[in-house]
Each structure stands twice: as C-alpha cells, then as structure tokens.
Amino acid sequence: MTVSFRDKLLEELRAEAATVPWEPRPARRPARPLVAVAGLAAAVVVAVAVVVPLMSDTPAFAVVKNSDGTVTVRINEFVRPKELEQRLGEEGVRAVIDYVPHGQTCREPRGEIVPQPDRMPLRRAEDSIDFSVDPEDFGPDETLVVQMHSANGDPVKSHGGSVGVIRGPVAPCELVPAEFSGVERE
Amino acid sequence: MxxxxxxxxxxxxxxxxxxxxxxxxxxxxxxxxxxxxxxxxxxxxxxxxxxxxxxxxxxxxxxxxxxxxxxxxxxxxxxxxxxxxxxxxxxxxxxxxxxxxxxxxxxxxxxxxxxxxEEPARRALSAMADLPEGERALLELVVIDQLTVAEAAQALGIRVGTARVRLHRARRTLRKVPGVTAALVTEGL
Missing domain, CATH: 1.10.1740 (Rna Polymerase Sigma Factor; Chain: A)
Known part of the structure; x- marks a missing residue:
C-alpha cells in the first residue's frame, strides 16, 4: 500500500515542528490579553478598561520593526495620534488612529470590516498597550484602524480599545455615546 | 453523547x-x-x-x-x-x-x-455571495462547515451574541433569494 498524502504531509510537518522552539516564549505570550478582535464592531462591544499606571517620562508611543518583518506598536499615552499614523505609514502600514473620550466611541460601521481573527491581538503590557502587525498582511486598499479610550478623560489612569482592519475608505470618527454606536447589542 | x-x-x-x-x-x-x-x-x-x-x-x-x-x-x-x-x-x-x-x-x-x-456546498456558498461579508462568513462556517455558533464566532473573532444576531439577519435575507433551499436557511441556526 502506498503512503497517503495525509501521512506524507505528517512527515513534512513533523520535520518542520522539530525546528520550532516549543518552550513558551514570554515575549510573544501575553499574560493577560486585553482584547483580541477581528472587527471593529465587535471590538467596541468587548472593549474593556484596565487600570494601568503610566510613567510620565516615557515616550507617548514606540514603533519597532522586528526582524521577521512585523511591526510592534507600543502606546504609552493617548496623545499625538497623527504622529503615530505617520510613523506607521513609514513602516508601510496605512493607519487611522483615534483616541476618544471615555464613554464615547466612533459611529460604526466606519467601512468594510475585514474579519481577521488573531491577526493582531491587542495586548496590555506592564505599563502600556501594544500590538503587532505584519505590513505584508495588508491589501493595497486596507487600513489599520485603532480606537482607544481612556477613563474619565485621564489617559494615565485606564484605557481600553480596539484594533481592526477596514477595506476601502474609512469614515472619519464621528463621536457618539458608547451605548448608541450602532453596535449590535445582545 | x-x-x-x-x-x-x-x-x-x-x-x-x-x-x-x-x-x-x-x-x-x-x-x-x-x-x-x-x-x-x-x-x-x-x-x-x-x-x-x-x-x-x-x-x-x-x-x-x-x-x-x-x-x-x-x-x-x-x-x-x-x-x-x-x-x-x-x-x-x-x-x-x-x-x-x-x-x-x-x-x-x-x-x-x-x-x-463538496460540489453542493460550493453551490450553496455561491448563493450566499451577495450577503454582507460579516453575515456571509458566519453562515459559511455554521451551515456549510458545520461549526457550532460558538466555534464560528471564535473563528471570526466576534462574540457569540453578535454571531446570533448576524445569523438571524442572514437567514432573513436568504429567504428572499430564489433557489436557496429551506434547509440551507434554517439548518444550524
């Protein structure tokens, strides 16, 4: 009897699996995921606020190009979103960043949401929020859309938000009360 | 069981x-x-x-x-x-x-x-092609791929409640599409 495709592929995968590190890698394994969402509509529903004290002398954000081509964004403070957009643009990611007051959100939908589970989990690090994106993942007409809010308007106290991808034009953020955002409620 | x-x-x-x-x-x-x-x-x-x-x-x-x-x-x-x-x-x-x-x-x-x-499934998929992306993706996973609503919601990164709302909406839309069988519309929903 000949060996089936299933078994041949198993051999290939076994060889590949032998080359990867199986120990948990702390840097890539967030202890507490904040929100990991595919679409913005869903994101707004699940957005959570966590208390995160921030250091006052850290930069507002950092954008780091990793050796595997991905780009890691760390946000320490919700200020100067346009600068972050520009910085991401330099790394080949078109982005729309909005920092909105607590209790408000951008009116949904802002465009055609691209469902991409686990593509860019948003993580809470020690004193910041970070997420990674792969510029190669984005189609020519796709935009990274990030929305963050801070409790009581105080960016150093707590925050929550969403990260998603929109295909085609992205509507400007029209602020609406969070409970009337047009997001489906259960 | x-x-x-x-x-x-x-x-x-x-x-x-x-x-x-x-x-x-x-x-x-x-x-x-x-x-x-x-x-x-x-x-x-x-x-x-x-x-x-x-x-x-x-x-x-x-x-x-x-x-x-x-x-x-x-x-x-x-x-x-x-x-x-x-x-x-x-x-x-x-x-x-x-x-x-x-x-x-x-x-x-x-x-x-x-x-x-899988030919019948492909025909069913093409019948759904005109649905909005969010609804189509869900209907695919639940009706065609036979995932539970919870699994499909996870695959798409959305909440189960949101998934149910979208499925309900997709079902209503599909009822109006000629040639879509009742089974396709109701199964698994």
Missing amino acids: RLNEVEPADPLAGTQAFETFYLRHFDAMTRFVARRVTDPHAVADLTAETFLAALHSRDTYRPGRGSETGWLYGVARNVLSLQRRRSEREARAVERVVARRLLDGDDIADLTDRIDA
Missing part, C-alpha cells in the same frame, strides 16, 4: 501534541479547502499551509478561551484569504511549502473525490 468530550489542556504544547492535533483535523481541513478551491494540487498546498500556519502561530491559541476547532478554522480562513489576495496581486513571489510535490496518482484521485463531494 458528547458528555465529557474534553480537549487536551494544550493541544499545541509540543511535537507529539501537534501531530495528534494534525491527525484530528486533517479530514475536516481538506474538506474545508475543497469547498473553496477545485484543483487537487491547490487543496493539498492550502491544507499544508493551514497546518504550517497553525504550527507557527500556535501561541495565538489560548486553551480555555474557546475550542481548538474554532481557532483552526480562523487560521484556515486567513490562509485562504491571503492566498486569494496573492492571486489577485498576480502571484507575487512568495516562498511557500509546496505540498503538491507530495501527491501521487492515488492522492490526486482521493482529493478529487473530496472536491466532487
């Missing part, structure tokens, strides 16, 4: 666990791909790519936050969507594991059988 059907604590914890994971899902994955592409070589490549992607993104799976099935379908959807984009961009040079070199005549016949068996 599905009582006590518990998945391993971490099905992607090591090489042995990964092999078991692969064997557990191989058939379902080839069928998932065969509903969406009709070339046996492409089915082989995309099945291989899905498991490779699962291997390399294993740390995005978090035991206890949903089933491995829902997670794997999410991975598979990403692989297919990237592949479609590659074709649209006229085959940018991408380094790929080419599984088709593994295929012999029997394998191709076997995959072709699977592709043929």
Whole structure:
C-alpha cells in the first residue's frame, strides 16, 4: 500500500515542528490579553478598561520593526495620534488612529470590516498597550484602524480599545455615546 | 453523547501534541479547502499551509478561551484569504511549502473525490455571495462547515451574541433569494 498524502504531509510537518522552539516564549505570550478582535464592531462591544499606571517620562508611543518583518506598536499615552499614523505609514502600514473620550466611541460601521481573527491581538503590557502587525498582511486598499479610550478623560489612569482592519475608505470618527454606536447589542 | 468530550489542556504544547492535533483535523481541513478551491494540487498546498500556519502561530491559541476547532478554522480562513489576495496581486513571489510535490496518482484521485463531494456546498456558498461579508462568513462556517455558533464566532473573532444576531439577519435575507433551499436557511441556526 502506498503512503497517503495525509501521512506524507505528517512527515513534512513533523520535520518542520522539530525546528520550532516549543518552550513558551514570554515575549510573544501575553499574560493577560486585553482584547483580541477581528472587527471593529465587535471590538467596541468587548472593549474593556484596565487600570494601568503610566510613567510620565516615557515616550507617548514606540514603533519597532522586528526582524521577521512585523511591526510592534507600543502606546504609552493617548496623545499625538497623527504622529503615530505617520510613523506607521513609514513602516508601510496605512493607519487611522483615534483616541476618544471615555464613554464615547466612533459611529460604526466606519467601512468594510475585514474579519481577521488573531491577526493582531491587542495586548496590555506592564505599563502600556501594544500590538503587532505584519505590513505584508495588508491589501493595497486596507487600513489599520485603532480606537482607544481612556477613563474619565485621564489617559494615565485606564484605557481600553480596539484594533481592526477596514477595506476601502474609512469614515472619519464621528463621536457618539458608547451605548448608541450602532453596535449590535445582545 | 458528547458528555465529557474534553480537549487536551494544550493541544499545541509540543511535537507529539501537534501531530495528534494534525491527525484530528486533517479530514475536516481538506474538506474545508475543497469547498473553496477545485484543483487537487491547490487543496493539498492550502491544507499544508493551514497546518504550517497553525504550527507557527500556535501561541495565538489560548486553551480555555474557546475550542481548538474554532481557532483552526480562523487560521484556515486567513490562509485562504491571503492566498486569494496573492492571486489577485498576480502571484507575487512568495516562498511557500509546496505540498503538491507530495501527491501521487492515488492522492490526486482521493482529493478529487473530496472536491466532487463538496460540489453542493460550493453551490450553496455561491448563493450566499451577495450577503454582507460579516453575515456571509458566519453562515459559511455554521451551515456549510458545520461549526457550532460558538466555534464560528471564535473563528471570526466576534462574540457569540453578535454571531446570533448576524445569523438571524442572514437567514432573513436568504429567504428572499430564489433557489436557496429551506434547509440551507434554517439548518444550524
């Protein structure tokens, strides 16, 4: 009897699996995921606020190009979103960043949401929020859309938000009360 | 009975666990791909790519936050969507594991059988093509791929409640589409 495709592929995968590190890698394994969402509509529903004290002398954000081509964004403070957009643009990611007051959100939908589970989990690090994106993942007409809010308007106290991808034009953020955002409620 | 059907604590914890994971899902994955592409070589490549992607993104799976099935379908959807984009961009040079070199005549016949068996599913998928993306993706996973609503929601990264709302809406829309059978509209919803 000949060996089936299933078994041949198993051999290939076994060889590949032998080359990867199986120990948990702390840097890539967030202890507490904040929100990991595919679409913005869903994101707004699940957005959570966590208390995160921030250091006052850290930069507002950092954008780091990793050796595997991905780009890691760390946000320490919700200020100067346009600068972050520009910085991401330099790394080949078109982005729309909005920092909105607590209790408000951008009116949904802002465009055609691209469902991409686990593509860019948003993580809470020690004193910041970070997420990674792969510029190669984005189609020519796709935009990274990030929305963050801070409790009581105080960016150093707590925050929550969403990260998603929109295909085609992205509507400007029209602020609406969070409970009337047009997001489906259960 | 599905009582006590518990998945391993971490099905992607090591090489042995990964092999078991692969064997557990191989058939379902080839069928998932065969509903969406009709070339046996492409089915082989995309099945291989899905498991490779699962291997390399294993740390995005978090035991206890949903089933491995829902997670794997999410991975598979990403692989297919990237592949479609590659074709649209006229085959940018991408380094790929080419599984088709593994295929012999029997394998191709076997995959072709699977592709043929999925013909009704492909027709149903094309009937859904005009639905809004969010609704179509859900309906696909629940009705065609037979995932539970919870698994489909996980694969798409949305909440179960949101999924139910969208399914309800999709069902209402599809009722108006000529040629869509009642079974397609109601099954699993």
